[in-house]
Amino acid sequence: MVNNISRILLSASLFTLSTTANASLITNGSFEQLAFNDNTQVVGAANNTNLASYQSMGSAWDVFYTLPGWVTTAGSGIELQKNVVTQSQDGATHVELDSDMKSAANTVMSQSLTSLTVGADYLLEFFYKPRTNAINDNGVQVFWYDSGTSFDQNMAAKFIVDGTKNITPSWVKQSVVLTAQAETMDISFGAFGMKNSFGGLIDNVSLVQVSNAKVSDIPEPSIFALSLLGFGLLVRRHTKRTKNKVLAGK
Numbered sequence: 001m002v003n004n005i006s007r008i009l010l011s012a013s014l015f016t017l018s019t020t021a022n023a024s025l026i027t028n029g030s031f032e033q034l035a036f037n038d039n040t041q042v043v044g045a046a047n048n049t050n051l052a053s054y055q056s057m058g059s060a061w062d063v064f065y066t067l068p069g070w071v072t073t074a075g076s077g078i079e080l081q082k083n084v085v086t087q088s089q090d091g092a093t094h095v096e097l098d099s100d101m102k103s104a105a106n107t108v109m110s111q112s113l114t115s116l117t118v119g120a121d122y123l124l125e126f127f128y129k130p131r132t133n134a135i136n137d138n139g140v141q142v143f144w145y146d147s148g149t150s151f152d153q154n155m156a157a158k159f160i161v162d163g164t165k166n167i168t169p170s171w172v173k174q175s176v177v178l179t180a181q182a183e184t185m186d187i188s189f190g191a192f193g194m195k196n197s198f199g200g201l202i203d204n205v206s207l208v209q210v211s212n213a214k215v216s217d218i219p220e221p222s223i224f225a226l227s228l229l230g231f232g233l234l235v236r237r238h239t240k241r242t243k244n245k246v247l248a249g250k
């Protein structure tokens with residue numbers, strides 16, 4: 001029975017996967033959202049630019065503690081750029097995390113992802129472009145951890161990209177597969193290297209589920225509970241059939 005239930009589970013989860021395969025789980029992955037759902041107004045710490053006014057500006061840059069979907073978890077804030085260093089890979093805006101503040105600091109921005117499937121794989125993709133020709137100046141690290149854990153600069157990065165503009169003059173797609181260890185995971189992007197207000201540029205971040213948890217990864221108590229449920233359904237069906245037979249006088 002467990003085998004049958006496993007097959008049903010697998011079919012059900014494959015169906016779910018096929019219907020959600022293309023939906024990115026990242027909020028504001030292209031950094032184009034200039035308004036919060038609750039209408040919170042935010043102003044940049046460097047130039048006092050209201051986030052909403054990016055819409056009408058031909059070019060702009062400022063440093064924000066929060067953007068829709070993203071929050072600063074280390075450093076001085078997220079630098080949102082529009083047509084000042086380069087065109088964006090997607091849309092009109094992108095971010096840089098070696099932010100231009102009086103004391104330039106390598107910033108970490110984070111987002112929580114909920115309702116993940118423990119044990120399932122997720123493909124993270126984003127576009128990266130190094131701003132300068134200097135070595136050790138444009139690095140970006142990706143961290144992925146259970147939301148119950150606070151971000152820590154000493155965490156091991158799940159992915160690292162670094163480069164220089166002369167060798168990598170255009171946006172390049174980066175990809176890494178991440179496995180969910182909890183239903184709610186945090187993803188963080190952090191700049192590393194020289195803190196000089198010039199760093200790696202990031203745009204078009206997406207995260208999609210690419211595999212289910214293996215049936216063998218489902219905790220045994222769940223299979224046992226499902227077995228009981230299946231057994232209960234069979235008993236109910238059998239009882240109903242017997243009752244119908246009795247009513248029909250068979």
Ligand SMILES: [Ca+2]
Binds near residue numbers: 089093204
């Ligand atoms: Ca964008």
Ligand SMILES: [Ca+2]
Binds near residue numbers: 193196
């Ligand atoms: Ca730098």
